[in-house]
Amino acid sequence: WDEEPFELIVSNPPYSVKWVGDGDATLINDPRFAPAGVLAPKSKADMAFIMHSLSWLAANGTAAIVCFPGIMYRGGAEQKIRKYLVDNNYVDAVIQLSGGLFFGTSIATCIMVLKKGKSDNKVMFIDASKECIKVTNNNKLTPENIDRIVDVFAKREEVAHFSHLADYAEIAENDFNLSVSTYVEPEDTREKIDIKKLNAEIAEIVAREQVLRSEIDKIIAEIEG
Incomplete structure (x- = not known):
């Protein structure tokens, strides 16, 4: 505990696992979850992991969390937690990755980047779903793929069909949907x-x-x- 709070958190929590949620009345007062005013659904603990990581983040810290894409657009409690995160300017970026990157699952994941000390109130959306190479039955991120993603992320650069920097009003207009496809228009290859x-x-x-x-x-x- 001597090292907390943490300046850097990297996390790959399990996707959509069950947890006790509001079955435990004390959790709504837990300092990790109380700020959002609502608990993650019992059947989907994804947002609970995000709030847990956020609670341990230093004022100048950054957290990168691999997420199941559904939490970026589902309604209910998850939408309310997304609103809390955006209202408080904690969401720095959402990066969509390709499917088949992780052993044992073919789903396309994304990375949510959280910061407590942001210099603006915008969220960077990056569609990196095509940034990969095929290796047997899986996909792989090459150093070149990673460099491109990191470069655009660091510069907060808008690139057609690849990245978009959205302000608070645009996100609010989309009901706090944080799905990359909502903000980055895919290239028409027809x-x-x-x-x-x-x-x-x-x-x-x-x-x-x-x-x-x-x-x-x-x-x-x-x-x-």
């Missing part, structure tokens, strides 16, 4: 169609069809004659 060129090609096909129809009509007329 083939772009030149509608004018397509219309010209269709018109040409129709014209050729009319000529062929006319020639066929002539042949039929000769046969019948």
Whole structure:
């Protein structure tokens, strides 16, 4: 206990495990959970782990917590806890990762970065779901992938289809949804169609069809004659 509070916390808690929650009336007064005014659901302790880490964080500290993406957009108690975190300017960033990075699960996880001493009131959203390479049946983050994510995170840089810096008003407008896909528009990789060129090609096909129809009509007329 001599080292607390901690300046750096890195955590990968179990996803959506059950806990006692409001089954223990004393937990709402626990200094770890009381500030949010609500407890994480009994069936999903994810937010309890986040509040636990936050309670041990120093005033100048940073926590990076690997999370199940569902806690970023689900309603109810989890939404109220997200609102508490955003209202108090604790959420520094949310980084979406690709699936298949962790042994034993293929789900796509994300990282929530918490800070108590932020210099602004904005949240950085990074879509790093494509920052990986395929290794057998799993995905892997290369040093290059990590460098790109960390560089954009450190600079709080906006990059099209990769990162977005959202202010409080934008997050509040989205009902405190912290899902990266809400704020970072994916790149449209579909083939772009030149509608004018397509219309010209269709018109040409129709014209050729009319000529062929006319020639066929002539042949039929000769046969019948």
